[in-house]
Amino acid sequence: MDISQFSYWSGMVGITAFAVTAVLALATRGIDLFSAVVLGIITAVGGGTVRDLVLDVPVFWAADLNYIWIAMAASFIAFWADPLLTRKEIHSLFLYLDGFGAALFAILTVGKVWDMGFGLPLAPIILGIVTAIGGGLIRDVLAGRPTLLMNRELYATPVMFGSMLYMVLLYLMPEHRFICAISCGLFIFVIRAAAIHWHLSVPNWLMIKVKTER
Amino acid sequence: MDISQFSYWSGMVGITAFAVTAVLALATRGIDLFSAVVLGIITAVGGGTVRDLVLDVPVFWAADLNYIWIAMAASFIAFWADPLLTRKEIHSLFLYLDGFGAALFAILTVGKVWDMGFGLPLAPIILGIVTAIGGGLIRDVLAGRPTLLMNRELYATPVMFGSMLYMVLLYLMPEHRFICAISCGLFIFVIRAAAIHWHLSVPNWLMIKVKTER
Amino acid sequence: MDISQFSYWSGMVGITAFAVTAVLALATRGIDLFSAVVLGIITAVGGGTVRDLVLDVPVFWAADLNYIWIAMAASFIAFWADPLLTRKEIHSLFLYLDGFGAALFAILTVGKVWDMGFGLPLAPIILGIVTAIGGGLIRDVLAGRPTLLMNRELYATPVMFGSMLYMVLLYLMPEHRFICAISCGLFIFVIRAAAIHWHLSVPNWLMIKVKTER
Numbered sequence: 001m002d003i004s005q006f007s008y009w010s011g012m013v014g015i016t017a018f019a020v021t022a023v024l025a026l027a028t029r030g031i032d033l034f035s036a037v038v039l040g041i042i043t044a045v046g047g048g049t050v051r052d053l054v055l056d057v058p059v060f061w062a063a064d065l066n067y068i069w070i071a072m073a074a075s076f077i078a079f080w081a082d083p084l085l086t087r088k089e090i091h092s093l094f095l096y097l098d099g100f101g102a103a104l105f106a107i108l109t110v111g112k113v114w115d116m117g118f119g120l121p122l123a124p125i126i127l128g129i130v131t132a133i134g135g136g137l138i139r140d141v142l143a144g145r146p147t148l149l150m151n152r153e154l155y156a157t158p159v160m161f162g163s164m165l166y167m168v169l170l171y172l173m174p175e176h177r178f179i180c181a182i183s184c185g186l187f188i189f190v191i192r193a194a195a196i197h198w199h200l201s202v203p204n205w206l207m208i209k210v211k212t213e214r
Numbered sequence: 215m216d217i218s219q220f221s222y223w224s225g226m227v228g229i230t231a232f233a234v235t236a237v238l239a240l241a242t243r244g245i246d247l248f249s250a251v252v253l254g255i256i257t258a259v260g261g262g263t264v265r266d267l268v269l270d271v272p273v274f275w276a277a278d279l280n281y282i283w284i285a286m287a288a289s290f291i292a293f294w295a296d297p298l299l300t301r302k303e304i305h306s307l308f309l310y311l312d313g314f315g316a317a318l319f320a321i322l323t324v325g326k327v328w329d330m331g332f333g334l335p336l337a338p339i340i341l342g343i344v345t346a347i348g349g350g351l352i353r354d355v356l357a358g359r360p361t362l363l364m365n366r367e368l369y370a371t372p373v374m375f376g377s378m379l380y381m382v383l384l385y386l387m388p389e390h391r392f393i394c395a396i397s398c399g400l401f402i403f404v405i406r407a408a409a410i411h412w413h414l415s416v417p418n419w420l421m422i423k424v425k426t427e428r
Numbered sequence: 429m430d431i432s433q434f435s436y437w438s439g440m441v442g443i444t445a446f447a448v449t450a451v452l453a454l455a456t457r458g459i460d461l462f463s464a465v466v467l468g469i470i471t472a473v474g475g476g477t478v479r480d481l482v483l484d485v486p487v488f489w490a491a492d493l494n495y496i497w498i499a500m501a502a503s504f505i506a507f508w509a510d511p512l513l514t515r516k517e518i519h520s521l522f523l524y525l526d527g528f529g530a531a532l533f534a535i536l537t538v539g540k541v542w543d544m545g546f547g548l549p550l551a552p553i554i555l556g557i558v559t560a561i562g563g564g565l566i567r568d569v570l571a572g573r574p575t576l577l578m579n580r581e582l583y584a585t586p587v588m589f590g591s592m593l594y595m596v597l598l599y600l601m602p603e604h605r606f607i608c609a610i611s612c613g614l615f616i617f618v619i620r621a622a623a624i625h626w627h628l629s630v631p632n633w634l635m636i637k638v639k640t641e642r
Binding site: 053054056118119122123126129137141146147149150152156157160202206207208 | 462
């Protein structure tokens with residue numbers, strides 16, 4: 001299995017995790033099968049779709065429908081297997097895989113946008129973040145849930161730092177691209193995993209204090 | 215009147231119904247004329263606009279502004295004629311026309327995407343659903359209402375099944391395309407009309423049961 | 429400083445005001461630095477991005493990242509300088525600058541779309557409105573706040589009338605384009621400034637009355 005195959009199959013794992021965690025997050029609201037599948041697919045491919053619209057390239061899933069098939073199948077299974085998947089240890093596993101997916105898609109996007117020379121150096125970072133969290137944002141908006149931008153979960157912040165780091169490393173040592181990608185992806189994943197494990201949240205000094213006199 | 219003229223004028227009826235039902239749905243919130251017209255137009259053309267962005271073709275209303283003029287006029291009239299239009303029988307009429315519009319736009323979109331050979335066989339179904347319900351989703355999000363994905367109304371489900379059926383029939387008998395389109399459109403409309411008439415909703419076995427222990 | 433330079437630097441002032449007012453509006457909710465910067469940037473460039481996607485031209489900020497740098501810097505500063513910026517007189521200043529930005533971006537967009545001959549005469553007006561208020565709409569949706577379409581603030585209405593007026597004047601006297609642009613921009617800004625100063629809102633006769641019997 002070479003590198004491109006590895007990232008392809010990793011991507012399918014990420015898509016699966018995005019769809020499964022979406023359905024599990026929505027299940028507590030009592031949605032129907034159709035909405036579960038639609039929101040599972042949107043969560044899985046929504047961020048990458050917005051990225052491709054901004055880049056003005058064909059949307060990635062039109063050329064390879066496996067992304068949609070996998071997201072659809074994962075959403076179906078999550079819908080029916082909900083009682084099993086919400087068991088503590090299995091739910092945790094999918095949260096980690098979801099973090100793995102966010103790390104992977106951010107890093108792949110930074111590399112893709114860098115290769116296109118599109119809006120360097122900022123656009124790769126912005127579109128990396130969009131790809132990693134955009135689908136979840138659209139899902140939450142459609143489901144009427146507070147988006148992750150409004151809570152203190154450490155989700156988007158490691159994605160941003162990892163994408164920035166990868167961008168810097170691509171400028172400094174483009175010849176070691178592969179090892180840089182792996183390192184920055186791991187960087188994002190490890191912080192995200194730590195945040196899940198120890199329930200870390202954004203520290204107080206990075207919050208605007210809500211002043212009572214307002 | 216030939217087929218393309220028929221579908222054109224039917225489309226205008228659908229656009230009108232989308233805009234009118236949008237304004238009536240929002241009127242209970244006490245919005246102003248400007249917002250009513252903006253949200254009426256967005257509801258009428260929003261789904262098709264997202265479809266065209268994903269397909270990377272020019273947005274359909276830029277080439278033929280009648281879609282916008284009609285949506286604008288319908289929203290204006292609905293705003294001022296609100297007391298008349300909210301009479302039970304007239305409101306019902308527009309709900310049925312809205313279902314007719316959803317059926318029509320889904321079927322037209324499946325045909326359009328099939329002709330382009332874009333992401334077969336899944337993309338036509340996905341974009342058919344997007345075209346039929348996308349405008350209403352954007353409206354509800356902007357208006358702060360729960361979207362139809364979060365209630366049990368039978369709206370998106372018949373659209374999905376009708377689009378899937380049409381896709382299958384296009385593979386099986388492309389030479390009978392016209393009759394297939396009419397049948398699948400009727401299929402969607404009849405289920406939707408039944409849902410309006412008998413207040414049908416998504417059956418329990420298609421819902422995730424909200425467990426109390428969560 | 430010629431005209432294009434003037435509109436360029438004015439644009440940067442508008443972007444700054446959009447980002448700063450966004451962060452100040454969100455600060456009362458207690459968001460973190462990352463979300464503040466993301467939502468500041470989205471507010472500043474979101475409307476123009478949607479416009480460019482519909483026009484199918486490259487997004488404006490990819491070719492000139494200064495828009496993003498400025499929005500990012502303004503959001504950072506607004507986050508840390510929040511106690512200073514929320515002082516009554518300074519906050520007011522940014523509200524006026526925000527109105528200035530809305531007027532400027534609407535007028536620039538009408539001119540840009542007119543030059544492209546895209547969907548005349550409606551599309552320039554629609555896209556003018558989208559550019560002026562679209563970023564704020566996306567911000568409010570992502571932050572879970574009611575959008576400006578659902579309140580009675582006089583914000584979008586002057587943008588609409590000014591854009592319509594400019595469109596009419598471009599047809600009547602394209603040779604006096606520059607003076608028309610300035611006049612219509614001032615028209616929007618003056619109404620908006622009056623609305624801020626005297627707390628004007630949409631008059632009752634432009635509201636759908638919420639009937640109690642419903």
